[in-house]
Amino acid sequence: xxxxxxxxxxxxxxxxxxxxxxxxxxxxxxxxxxxxxxxxxxxxxxxxxxxxxxxxxxxxxxxxxxxxxxxxxxxxxxxxxxxxxxxxxxxxxxxxxxxxxxxxxxxxx
Amino acid sequence: xxxxxxxxxxxxxxxxxxxxxxxxxxxxxxxxxxxxxxxxxxxxxxxxxxxxxxxxxxxxxxxxxxxxxxxxxxxxxxxxxxxxxxxxxxxxxxxxxxxxxxxxxxxxxxxxxxxxxxxxxxxxxxxxxxxxxxxxxxxxxxxxxxxxxxxxxxxxxxxxxxxxxxxxxxxxxxxxxxxxxxxxxxxxxxxxxxxxxxxxxxxxxxxxxxxxxxxxxxxxxxxxxxxxxxxxxxxxxxxxxxxxxxxxxxxxxxxxxxxxxxxxxxxxxxxxxxxxxxxxxxxxxxxxxxxxxxxxxxxxxxxxxxxxxxxxxxxxxxxxxxxxxxxxxxxxxxxxxxxxxxxxxxxxxxxxxxxxxxxxxxxxxxxxxxxxxxxxxxxxxxxxxxxxxxxxxxxxxxxxxxxxxxxxxxxxxxxxxxxxxxxxxxxxxxxxxxxxxxxxxxxxxxxxxxxxxxxxxxxxxxxxxxxxxxxxxxxxxxxxxxxxxxxxxxxxxxxxxxxxxxxxxxxxxxxxxxxxxxxxxxxxxxxxxxxxxxxxxxxxxxxxxxxxx
Numbered sequence: 085x086x087x088x089x090x091x092x093x094x095x096x097x098x099x100x101x102x103x104x105x106x107x108x109x110x111x112x113x114x115x116x117x118x119x120x121x122x123x124x125x126x127x128x129x130x131x132x133x134x135x136x137x138x139x140x141x142x143x144x145x146x147x148x149x150x151x152x153x154x155x156x157x158x159x160x161x162x163x164x165x166x167x168x169x170x171x172x173x174x175x176x177x178x179x180x181x182x183x184x185x186x187x188x189x190x191x192x193x
Numbered sequence: 194x195x196x197x198x199x200x201x202x203x204x205x206x207x208x209x210x211x212x213x214x215x216x217x218x219x220x221x222x223x224x225x226x227x228x229x230x231x232x233x234x235x236x237x238x239x240x241x242x243x244x245x246x247x248x249x250x251x252x253x254x255x256x257x258x259x260x261x262x263x264x265x266x267x268x269x270x271x272x273x274x275x276x277x278x279x280x281x282x283x284x285x286x287x288x289x290x291x292x293x294x295x296x297x298x299x300x301x302x303x304x305x306x307x308x309x310x311x312x313x314x315x316x317x318x319x320x321x322x323x324x325x326x327x328x329x330x331x332x333x334x335x336x337x338x339x340x341x342x343x344x345x346x347x348x349x350x351x352x353x354x355x356x357x358x359x360x361x362x363x364x365x366x367x368x369x370x371x372x373x374x375x376x377x378x379x380x381x382x383x384x385x386x387x388x389x390x391x392x393x394x395x396x397x398x399x400x401x402x403x404x405x406x407x408x409x410x411x412x413x414x415x416x417x418x419x420x421x422x423x424x425x426x427x428x429x430x431x432x433x434x435x436x437x438x439x440x441x442x443x444x445x446x447x448x449x450x451x452x453x454x455x456x457x458x459x460x461x462x463x464x465x466x467x468x469x470x471x472x473x474x475x476x477x478x479x480x481x482x483x484x485x486x487x488x489x490x491x492x493x494x495x496x497x498x499x500x501x502x503x504x505x506x507x508x509x510x511x512x513x514x515x516x517x518x519x520x521x522x523x524x525x526x527x528x529x530x531x532x533x534x535x536x537x538x539x540x541x542x543x544x545x546x547x548x549x550x551x552x553x554x555x556x557x558x559x560x561x562x563x564x565x566x567x568x569x570x571x572x573x574x575x576x577x578x579x580x581x582x583x584x585x586x587x588x589x590x591x592x593x594x595x596x597x598x599x600x601x602x603x604x605x606x607x608x609x610x611x612x613x614x615x616x617x618x619x620x621x622x623x624x625x626x627x628x629x630x631x632x633x634x635x636x637x638x639x640x641x642x643x644x645x646x647x648x649x650x651x652x653x654x655x656x657x658x659x660x661x662x663x664x665x666x667x668x669x670x671x672x673x674x675x676x677x678x679x680x681x682x683x684x685x686x687x688x689x690x691x692x693x694x695x696x697x698x699x700x701x702x703x704x705x706x707x708x709x710x711x712x713x714x715x716x717x718x719x720x721x722x723x724x725x726x727x728x729x730x731x732x733x734x735x736x737x738x739x740x741x742x
Binding site for chain 1: 230283299585586590
C-alpha cells in the first residue's frame with residue numbers, strides 16, 4: 085500500500101520535476117506488477133506466492149512483494165527470467181525487457 | 194547457440210530466420226541461448242535430461258498475414274513450427290515443442306478481443322488473449338456476461354479450448370471446446386480457412402451457430418497439428434441472478450454409488466447446473482478436501498489399514514462423513530431454491546441417512562470483497578466458480594503449510610472413467626495396485642483420486658506426478674506414467690489430455706481397429722501438410738518423413 089501511495093506521489097511530482105521519465109517508468113512498473121505479479125504476490129485470499137513467502141520468511145520479511153524493501157533490480161530481473169520453485173519464467177513476448185526494467189524499478193528499495 | 198531443427202543445415206536455418214525477421218521484425222525473432230531458454234517447459238518431466246524437448250528459435254507474429262508468411266517460409270525450408278497461444282499450459286507442455294528443434298510460433302502478441310456481443314452472449318478473440326484479458330474486456334465494456342475459466346487465469350481461451358480444457362461455471366460452458374463457435378485457421382499451405390458460418394464471406398452469424406454446410410471440421414483442429422488457429426469465437430453465459438452451494442453427506446462406503454447416481458440425474462436434468470464436487474472428509478487427503486490426514490492418531494492409523502468397517506464406525510462415532518458432494522446451482526433466486534429443495538428430496542429418497550448442509554448463497558454481481566471471502570480456504574474452485582480468473586490453484590504445488598518443501602511443478606495422469614460409483618471403486622482398486630507395483634506413494638484406504646465431474650456424462654481422474662528436476666527420479670516417474678497409461682487402456686480407459694512426453698503412449702492406447710484412429714490422423718496429416726511443418730508429433734501424429742517404420 086505504501087508503495088502504491090509513493091508511486092502516486094511520484095507520478096504527481098513528475099509534472100513538476102525532471103524526474104518525469106523515472107515516474108513514468110515506475111507507473112509502468114506498477115501496471116506490470118498488477119497484470120503479471122499480483123495474482124500470486126498481492127495481499128489477499130488465495131495468492132500462492134504470498135502464502136509461500138509467508139512460510140519461507142516466517143515474518144522476517146513481508147510476504148506481499150509490494151511491501152518488500154530489499155528487492156534489488158537485478159534480483160527481480162533474474163527471478164522473472166529464470167523462475168523459482170513452481171514459479172515459471174516469463175518470455176519477452178509477455179514481459180519485455182523494458183517492462184522488466186520498469187517492474188524492477190517499481191519494486192526496488 | 195540453440196539446437197538446429199533435425200535434418201536442417203545451418204545455411205537454410207539462417208536463411209529461414211532471416212526471412213522470419215523480414216516478416217515480423219528482428220525484435221520478434223528469438224535466437225540467442227538466453228531468449229530461446231525462455232521457451233523451455235518450466236514443468237518439463239524431462240528437465241535437464243538429454244531428452245528434454247527444446248526449441249531452436251522462436252518467432253512472434255502480430256497478425257494473421259504474418260502467420261501465413263511464416264508458414265510459407267517454413268514450407269520453403271522444411272522448418273518444423275510449434276505454435277503456442279499464451280504458452281501457459283503448464284503440466285501439459287508449457288511453451289516447449291513436442292519435436293525438439295522446432296521453431297516456436299509465439300502468438301502472444303496476437304492479443305486482441307475482437308468482439309463482445311452482449312445481446313447474443315458471444316465473443317471473438319485471438320490466441321494471445323488470456324482469460325484475465327477477456328474478463329477485463331467484458332468488465333470494461335460493462336457487459337453482464339460471464340466467461341468460464343479454468344483454474345489458472347493466465348491461459349488462453351483458444352489454447353485451452355483446443356487442448357480440451359475445462360472450467361467451473363454453468364453446464365456446457367465448462368466444456369471449452371464444446372462452447373466455442375467458429376474458428377479461423379492458417380492451414381499448413383498458408384491459406385486461411387474459416388469454419389462454420391464463417392465460410393460465407395461477410396458472415397453475419399459466425400459466432401451464432403456452430404455448423405456450416407458440409408462436414409463440421411472444427412474438431413480436427415483441436416489437439417492436432419493440422420493448422421494454426423488465429424481466431425475463435427466462444428459462447429458466454431449471461432450473468433445469473435443468484436447462486437447457492439449445498440452439501441450432501443453420507444456415511445457408508447457404498448453410499449458413493451447412489452450419491453453419484455443422484456448427482457448425475459440432477460446434472461443431466463439441468464436441475465443442478467453447477468459443477469458437483471465429490472469429497473471424502475473421512476479420507477481427508479483426497480478429492481476436494483485438502484490439508485492432509487486428521488491429527489487424531491486413531492484416524493491416521495485407520496487410514497493406513499484396509500479395515501473399511503472400522504473406518505466407517507470411526508466416521509459415524511466422530512460424525513465424519515465418508516463421502517460428500519457439493520451441489521452448486523445458478524439461476525433466479527427463487528428457482529434455484531426450488532431446485533435445491535427438489536435435489537434434497539432426491540438424495541433423501543435414495544440415501545435415507547444422508548445429511549444436508551446449506552452453504553453459500555450469493556447474488557450477482559459480486560463485490561470484490563465477496564469474491565475474496567469466497568476464495569478463502571478454497572484452492573481448486575473458488576472465484577472461478579463465478580468466471581473470475583485467478584491463480585489460486587498453484588497452492589496445490591507451491592509452498593504451503595501442508596507442502597513445506599515444494600518441488601518444481603507437476604503433471605497429471607488423467608484417464609476418463611464412467612460416471613458411476615462402481616467405476617470409481619474399480620479404478621481406485623486398479624490404480625492402487627498399480628501404485629504399489631510401480632513404487633508410487635500409496636494413497637489412504639486405496640482411493641487414488643476422486644474424479645472431477647467437469648463433463649456431464651463422464652468422470653475424470655486426476656493423479657499428479659511431481660516434477661523434481663532430479664533426472665533419475667523424473668525418469669522413474671515418466672516410466673511409471675507410461676505404465677499407468679497401459680494399465681488404464683487394459684481396462685478401457687483413455688486419457689483426455691497429456692503432456693508431450695506421453696502423447697505417443699496415449700495415442701497408441703487408442704488402438705481400436707489396428708490403430709485406425711492414429712492412422713486416419715496420419716492420412717490427413719500427410720495430405721494437408723506434406724512437408725510436416727506444423728507441430729510434428731503433437732498428439733502422437735507424426736508426418737510421413739518422421740514416422741517410425
